[in-house]
Structure formats: C-alpha cells, structure tokens
Amino acid sequence: MADFDIHILGCGSALPTTQHLTTSQIINLRDKLYMMDCGEGTQVQMRKMRIKFSRLNHIFTSHLHGDHCFGLPGLISTFGMLGRTATLHIHAPKEIEDYLLPILKLFNQYLPYKVHLNIIDPTQHALVMENRSLEVYSIPLHHRIPTCGFLFKEKQKEDHLVKEMADFYQIPTKLLQGIKQGEDFITPEGEIIPNSRLTRPAVPAKKYAYCSDTAYYPPIIPIIKEVDLLYHEATFAECDAVRAKKTYHTTAKQAAEIARSAQVKKLLIGHFSARYEDDQPLKEEADTIYPDTILAKEGLTLSL
Amino acid sequence: MADFDIHILGCGSALPTTQHLTTSQIINLRDKLYMMDCGEGTQVQMRKMRIKFSRLNHIFTSHLHGDHCFGLPGLISTFGMLGRTATLHIHAPKEIEDYLLPILKLFNQYLPYKVHLNIIDPTQHALVMENRSLEVYSIPLHHRIPTCGFLFKEKQKEDHLVKEMADFYQIPTKLLQGIKQGEDFITPEGEIIPNSRLTRPAVPAKKYAYCSDTAYYPPIIPIIKEVDLLYHEATFAECDAVRAKKTYHTTAKQAAEIARSAQVKKLLIGHFSARYEDDQPLKEEADTIYPDTILAKEGLTLSL
Numbered sequence: 282m283a284d285f286d287i288h289i290l291g292c293g294s295a296l297p298t299t300q301h302l303t304t305s306q307i308i309n310l311r312d313k314l315y316m317m318d319c320g321e322g323t324q325v326q327m328r329k330m331r332i333k334f335s336r337l338n339h340i341f342t343s344h345l346h347g348d349h350c351f352g353l354p355g356l357i358s359t360f361g362m363l364g365r366t367a368t369l370h371i372h373a374p375k376e377i378e379d380y381l382l383p384i385l386k387l388f389n390q391y392l393p394y395k396v397h398l399n400i401i402d403p404t405q406h407a408l409v410m411e412n413r414s415l416e417v418y419s420i421p422l423h424h425r426i427p428t429c430g431f432l433f434k435e436k437q438k439e440d441h442l443v444k445e446m447a448d449f450y451q452i453p454t455k456l457l458q459g460i461k462q463g464e465d466f467i468t469p470e471g472e473i474i475p476n477s478r479l480t481r482p483a484v485p486a487k488k489y490a491y492c493s494d495t496a497y498y499p500p501i502i503p504i505i506k507e508v509d510l511l512y513h514e515a516t517f518a519e520c521d522a523v524r525a526k527k528t529y530h531t532t533a534k535q536a537a538e539i540a541r542s543a544q545v546k547k548l549l550i551g552h553f554s555a556r557y558e559d560d561q562p563l564k565e566e567a568d569t570i571y572p573d574t575i576l577a578k579e580g581l582t583l584s585l
Numbered sequence: 586m587a588d589f590d591i592h593i594l595g596c597g598s599a600l601p602t603t604q605h606l607t608t609s610q611i612i613n614l615r616d617k618l619y620m621m622d623c624g625e626g627t628q629v630q631m632r633k634m635r636i637k638f639s640r641l642n643h644i645f646t647s648h649l650h651g652d653h654c655f656g657l658p659g660l661i662s663t664f665g666m667l668g669r670t671a672t673l674h675i676h677a678p679k680e681i682e683d684y685l686l687p688i689l690k691l692f693n694q695y696l697p698y699k700v701h702l703n704i705i706d707p708t709q710h711a712l713v714m715e716n717r718s719l720e721v722y723s724i725p726l727h728h729r730i731p732t733c734g735f736l737f738k739e740k741q742k743e744d745h746l747v748k749e750m751a752d753f754y755q756i757p758t759k760l761l762q763g764i765k766q767g768e769d770f771i772t773p774e775g776e777i778i779p780n781s782r783l784t785r786p787a788v789p790a791k792k793y794a795y796c797s798d799t800a801y802y803p804p805i806i807p808i809i810k811e812v813d814l815l816y817h818e819a820t821f822a823e824c825d826a827v828r829a830k831k832t833y834h835t836t837a838k839q840a841a842e843i844a845r846s847a848q849v850k851k852l853l854i855g856h857f858s859a860r861y862e863d864d865q866p867l868k869e870e871a872d873t874i875y876p877d878t879i880l881a882k883e884g885l886t887l888s889l
Contacts (some may be wrong), residue, residue, distance in 0.1 A: 295662070295663075295666055296663055296666055296667075297628060297629050297632075297659070297663075298629075298632060299629065299632050299633050302629070303659075303866050321625055321626060321628070321629075321655075321656065321658075321659040322625060324625070325601050325602070325603065325606070325625075325626060328601075328603050329603050345691065345692070346692070347658055347659060347662045347692050348659075351625075351655075351658050351659045351662075352625065354625075354651055354655050355601070355607075355625040355651060355652075358599070358651045358655075359599075359600055359601075359653075362599055362600055363600075371654060376691065377689060379690075379691050380687070380688070380691055380692075381686055383683060383684070383687045384684070386683075387649065387651070387680065387684055388649070388651050388684075410876075443794045520724060529679045
C-alpha cells in the first residue's frame with residue numbers, strides 16, 4: 282500500500298511542449314488518490330503512469346488558468362465512459378462554475394455519476410476537505426488571478442499494538458482499540474502497564490504543500506512550516522527575474538528562499554517555462570540557497 | 586513544398602489511451618494547414634510532428650463530442666501566447682458557440698488575434714470555405730448528434746508553361762498568363778500555335794474526404810465519389826456490429842463497403858475503439874471488401 286506518494290503528471294508552465302506537459306499531480310495516500318490541477322493531456326498521462334482512475338475522488342484546482350484545468354472535461358467524460366458511479370469532488374475557486382457548468386451541460390448530460398463542485402475561497406487559509414486519513418487546507422497565493430495552493434496534512438495513524446505484549450497480559454479484545462489510541466492497561470491484579478510497553482509508535486503523519494502558481498510570497502511561510510515536502514513553482518531562472526515579477530511567477534532561487542525560511546524537509550520545483558531546454562540550471566540556482574532541491578519531471582514519483 | 590499531405594495526429598475514439606489519441610488530422614495543401622477536429626492533446630502532438638502552428642488558419646469541427654473538440658481551448662490559448670495575429674477560423678455546427686464562447690470569455694479575454702466562428706449546417710452538403718487553392722464542402726453524416734464530414738477539393742492548378750517554346754516563339758510576357766490558362770498563341774505572322782504545344786498539363790487536382798463520426802450511411806456515396814483518399818471512421822470490428830449500430834458508428838467492413846461503392850482511390854480507416862489492442866484485424870476485415878485499406882496511426886503522413 283502506498284503510504285504517501287506524490288506522482289508528477291505534468292510540470293511545465295502555460296505552453297506544453299514535447300518536454301513538459303501542463304500541470305497535474307496526484308497524491309496516493311493509503312491507496313486513495315487526490316489530484317492537484319489537471320492540465321490538458323492529464324488523463325493520458327495517468328494511463329501512461331498506470332494510475333487507477335477509480336481511486337480518484339477529489340481534484341483540487343489552484344486557479345482557473347487553462348494550463349491547470351483544460352484536462353478536466355476529458356477526464357470527466359472518460360470517468361463517465363468507464364462507468365464511474367462515485368461522486369467526483371472538485372475543490373476550486375468560484376470561476377470553476379463559469380468554466381465547467383456549460384461544459385457539463387453540453388457534453389455530459391447523462392453522466393452515471395455526480396460532479397460536485399466545492400467552491401473554495403482562495404484568499405483564505407481554511408480547511409477545504411477532511412476524511413479519515415487527511416485534512417486539506419487552502420494556502421492563499423499571489424498570482425494574476427485568485428489562486429491558492431493546498432496543504433495536505435495526513436492524520437496521525439494509531440500506534441501499533443505489540444502483539445506479544447497483548448498476548449502476555451491477556452488483554453481483552455474490547456480494550457485493544459483504546460490501547461492503540463494511547464490508554465494504559467490495568468491488570469486484574471491492579472497493576473498498571475504503561476501504554477509505551479504495549480505499543481510501538483506509528484510513523485509520524487506527513488505533510489505536503491503544493492504551491493503553484495505564485496509570485497514570491499513570504500506570507501505562505503508560516504502555513505507551510507516544516508512540511509515534509511514542498512512543491513513550489515519555479516517558472517523562471519534568475520536571469521528572467523524581471524519577467525517572473527511581471528507575470529506573478531517565482532524564480533528557482535526565490536522558491537528555495539521560501540523553502541529555507543519555512544524549514545521544509547524537501548523542496549521540489551516545477552512549472553518550468555517552455556523557454557528553457559534544460560531545467561538543470563534552475564536546480565543549480567535553487568541549490569545555492571536550499572541544497573538538494575529536486576527537479577520535477579513527468580513520471581516522477583516521490584515517497585514521503 | 587507539400588502538395589497535398591494528410592497528417593494523422595490522433596485516430597482513437599472517445600477514450601484516449603497510450604496507444605491512440607482522440608481525433609485530429611491536418612491537411613498540408615501548398616504549405617497552408619487545415620485541421621479536422623481537435624481532440625485533447627492535439628497541440629502537443631503538433632509539436633511532436635513538427636507541424637508549424639503559424640501555418641494553421643482553419644479548423645473544421647465535425648461535431649461537438651469531446652473527443653473531437655476538447656483540444657481547442659488549449660490550442661487557442663497557445664496561439665495567443667505564441668503571439669499569433671492572424672484570425673483563426675473555426676468552421677463548426679452551432680453548438681460550438683455554447684462550448685467556446687464561455688471559455689473565450691473566461692480564459693482568453695486578451696487574445697492578440699481574433700477567433701472567428703463560422704457556423705455551418707451539418708445537415709446540408711454545402712460549400713463551407715473557399716480560397717485560391719481549395720474548396721471545402723460539408724458532408725452530412727448520421728451520428729447521435731448533428732455531425733458532418735468534410736470534402737476537401739483542391740482547385741486545379743494552371744498548366745505549366747514550356748519555357749523553351751515560349752522562348753522559341755518569343756511570346757511577349759503579357760501573354761504568358763493567358764497561355765498558362767489555355768489560350769493559343771498567334772505569331773506576328775498569323776500562325777496559330779496550339780496551347781498543347783506551349784504547355785504541359787498540371788498535376789490533376791486532388792480530393793480528400795473526411796467522414797467521422799457516422800453510422801454506415803450510403804447517402805454520402807455520391808458526394809465522396811472517386812475521391813483520391815477517403816478517411817472513414819471504423820470504430821468497431823464486425824463482431825461488435827450491434828454495438829456499432831447502437832452507437833451510430835461504423836464497422837471496418839462497412840467503411841470498406843462505402844469506399845468500394847464510391848470507387849474511391851484509397852481508403853484510410855480510423856477512430857478505433859479503445860477495446861482493441863491490435864487494429865490489424867480491422868484492416869483485414871476491410872481488406873475483404875476494399876483491398877489495401879490503410880490503417881490510421883498517430884504520426885502517419887499520407888501524400889496524395
């Protein structure tokens with residue numbers, strides 16, 4: 282079972298090329314999938330990467346620029362043809378309605394499943410979605426149109442029961458759940474067995490922050506503090522810093538500065554401008570501020 | 586210079602796979618490009634096939650199913666980012682307005698060029714577009730929603746002047762254009778030099794018919810009579826003939842029957858269902874009726 286994997290489906294910017302597709306990523310958390318953005322061609326990329334369509338129930342849209350959402354109509358149609366019945370939740374700024382409602386009406390009148398649009402306010406840092414494994418929060422970003430990133434906070438798993446100890450103390454089954462959640466055990470003789478002897482701690486819960494598209498914007502730092510992995514857009518190299526500022530994008534070095542200030546554990550950069558044939562110089566610029574920066578690449582999977 | 590080439594960008598049906606993209610083709614006629622349908626991922630496929638974006642001014646949309654038009658928004662945006670200024674003409678049934686106008690408003694308010702929607706009536710066989718090299722006619726088809734194919738009729742080029750003869754008779758420059766168009770030359774002495782001695786006939790004008798999507802529909806036969814190349818959808822094999830009928834699609838064998846009845850010079854089949862891992866049996870079924878049927882394939886180029 283995938284514990285917390287990030288799949289990069291596309292990491293180019295507005296202009297797709299033979300080198301990079303437009304933006305899309307998928308988180309696989311305990312075998313449930315969560316998509317961030319859905320540029321044109323995402324569904325084919327899912328097939329190439331053998332990602333299971335049926336496991337995806339939530340799509341998070343950062344903003345309504347085409348390179349982040351032009352793959353949605355095709356994906357929605359394909360789900361229908363594959364006989365999907367589970368509701369698909371799309372969490373997005375309100376402009377999603379102007380975009381998708383006419384398309385759903387024209388192309389998807391007889392879908393066998395429901396598309397639920399959860400309208401979010403990209404200017405607020407707020408809880409967007411929650412289930413047993415996960416909380417997702419919006420991260421207000423600074424772009425040409427209303428845009429937010431997303432913070433994926435895994436919920437802490439229960440501690441593991443040490444089976445030998447449970448057997449030794451003959452702990453009744455009905456008490457096991459409480460012990461996994463931290464209770465001590467009191468023997469029939471009144472002896473207190475501390476929880477720490479009965480359990481092994483679960484792997485610490487992980488956090489992933491997805492921040493694209495945005496200008497250099499330090500207000501996000503407290504929100505993404507110490508995440509296990511930060512994906513930050515790095516559309517431009519330092520030589521194009523003026524253009525980055527003008528278009529509300531970030532340079533690789535600025536992304537690294539955000540990562541360093543937020544003390545994140547790993548930095549992944551992407552959303553590369555089509556003007557660069559080689560992305561390696563972007564990594565090298567980021568590395569001067571935040572060593573071992575990872576370059577996104579179509580097909581890349583990172584496990585937290 | 587390409588005289589009359591057909592490029593296959595995508596030849597799958599509704600579900601794109603790793604094997605086939607959704608529908609799109611480009612005609613290169615005397616170095617001007619004409620696109621038929623534009624499924625998701627078409628713009629990336631154009632880059633892979635090194636097709637020049639700036640040479641494309643006309644897109645013909647057969648019908649408003651997603652696998653034939655979900656690539657339009659991305660292509661329109663990309664044209665804008667590449668600094669296009671020439672008007673882009675999209676010839677399509679009226680539903681194109683319900684689809685594209687909201688998208689143009691939401692995503693493309695500041696395009697540096699104009700998108701002109703030429704609304705066509707898919708139920709009529711009529712002239713859709715004409716320029717110096719070409720006439721394009723609609724071909725009414727029989728599908729679940731209003732759909733038409735397109736007949737591309739190259740205009741006859743002028744005959745070639747035989748330069749040695751023009752020199753020999755010292756034909757004045759001002760008369761040469763008339764001779765290329767068929768006039769005889771009368772020498773100052775009154776001798777009539779017949780046109781056939783002064784010119785070589787140009788290559789005969791070519792015709793290409795694009796028919797997708799459609800049920801088996803013999804009324805198209807007189808329209809596509811003797812075309813140099815017929816592209817006909819062949820979504821299904823004969824074993825799925827019931828499904829073909831139900832979904833208003835054609836089997837490979839039926840496509841071949843249309844081709845044989847219309848006495849076309851070559852048959853190209855495509856729009857293959859995702860259910861077939863191998864398209865070769867479709868060719869074999871077609872070949873029993875119309876020998877040497879050509880299977881469409883992404884990246885294929887045919888020269889008429």
